Amino acid sequence: MEEKKKIEFDLQSEDFSLDDQVQDTRSSRWTKFKFTIAAANHNTNEFWAKFPLIGYSLRRIFFAIITLxxxxxxxFILLRLQTPDEVYLGNIDYNKLGISYGDPEYYRLLAMRKAMFKVDGPILRQLFHYIINIIPFIPKTIIINGYADVTSTGEIVLLGDKVIKWFYLGEVFSTGVSEPGKTVTSVFAExxxxxxxxxxxxxTISYGLGVPLGIMSAKNKERAIDKSVNTTSIVFTAIPPVVFVVGIYLISINVFGAHGLFSSGTFDTKFWPTFAIVLMIMPPIxxxxxxxxxxxxTADYTKFALSKGMTKTYVFNIHIFRNAGIRIFRTMPAAFxxxxxxxSIFTEQNWSIPGMSKFIVSGVASKDSFVVMGYIVFSxxxxxxxxxxxxxxxATLDPRVKLTK
Known part of the structure; x- marks a missing residue:
């Protein structure tokens, strides 16, 4: 009897020790896991503290994508509500197929076309498909150069070239924009x-002339040269761009005898549009x-430098122009x-330059929603x-800018 109790006690003790070992193992794993997480957080924080510009850039990219x-x-929702369904049949002559407007075959063909371009069904689903198409990290199977055909049984089928696209803005539907069936990205590339x-x-011309004129005006503040330069710039800025460009266009033709079409290939059809753009963007510069x-x-550090006996030329070239130049340089990408x-919209329209501006104008006029959306997304x-x-x-050029907390 005593032997039996001893065996049972030993077994219970052995079970107790096994439970302790299991608990100790689990506790050790959890401790190691917490330590790994803490070490990863520490290394991450140390990396962002060492390279704050990378973190700043990633945050900017994230919020920019959300805004876009x-x-x-x-x-997209506003355009879809205003775009008639017939637009999606722009490159199909359904009359040659023996289909009349309002027939059941017409609506069946229209439904197939809308399904091909992912603009059928609820508008939120259409929006989802469009966003997927413009995300460049997801491959999409797209039908381009689509056309309709009628089988022997009278069924309408939609045919075309199936291609893999990483970035897709849709196709052109209106002849007023380009050849129907061409992809929006291809016409933009041209x-x-x-x-x-x-x-x-x-x-280049605007900054090459505008920056020296602005410096000269600032150096001669409240003098005659400053008043004349500043007043002229304000007047040119106040003139509506369409009036300004049309005026230069008419003067170039009627006064200087220049050609009015860019397709003529003459020098004046390149000079006058550039001249018009320069006169529009140089005054703000x-x-x-x-x-x-x-x-x-007028900053305190300038006054202090002058009071220490530094020459005006040295203070301007070393301190004033360098600090002001950083702010000027920062505006260049957005100005471009x-x-x-x-x-360039007004100049390209007046001189018939085959640039980007024609797409936003002709796309809106022709109600070509994919062209308009493509222009907006791209710009x-x-x-x-x-x-x-x-x-x-x-942040790189100006040491005064701090990206850390």
Missing amino acids: LLAVSAV AIPYSFAFGVVAM IISTRRYVIDEM VGTIFGS AAVGIVTTLIADILM
Whole structure:
């Protein structure tokens, strides 16, 4: 009997010791897990503290993407509510198929076309498909050059080339924009070199002349030269762009005998549009440069440097212009985007330049929703990227900017 009790006690003791070992093992694993998490957090915080510019850039990119998606969603819903369904049959002559407007076959063909372009069903589902199409990290199977055919049984089928796209903005539907069936990205690729070329040349001339004029105006503050430069810049800024460009266009033709169409290939059809863009964007550059330089000239550190006996030339070149130049340089990326997608619209329309501006004008007129949405997505994306580049350059060039808490 005593032996039996002893065996039972030993077994209970052995079970108790096994339970302790299991608990100790679990506790050890949990301790190691917590230690790993704490070490990872410490290393992460140490990395962000050492490279704050990377964290700043990632935060900017995240919030920029959220802003872009919200803007795209709002514009997409508004355009879909205003776009007639017949637009999606733009490159199909359904009359040749023996189909009349309002027939059941017509509505069946329309439903197939809308399904192909993911604009059928609830509008939120349409928006989801469009956002998926513009996200460049997800491959999409797209039908391009689509067309309808009728089988021997009388059924309408939609045929075309199936391709894999990483980034898809839809197809052109209206002949007023381009050839129906072409992808929006392909027509943009043909037009962007013209807008880019005019934008680069106009920006180079505008900053090359505007910055020195702004500095000269600031150095001669309240004098005659400052008043004349500043007043002229304000007057040019106040003139509506459409009136300004049309005036230069008419003067170039009627006074200087220039050609009015870019397709003529003459020098004046390249000079006058560039001249018009320069006169539109240079006055704000002069005004902002003057303000930045005056701000630095009246700063306390400038007064202190002059009181220490430093020459005005040294203080201006080493301190004033360098600090003001950082602020001037920061505006260049945003000004470039504004020139391509804003100021150039009127010049490209008057001289019939095959640039980007024709798509927003003709797309709205033709109710080609994919072209309009593509223009908005492309311009907004470029604007966000250039703004991010400007902020990073500002933080890199200016030691006064701190990205840490």
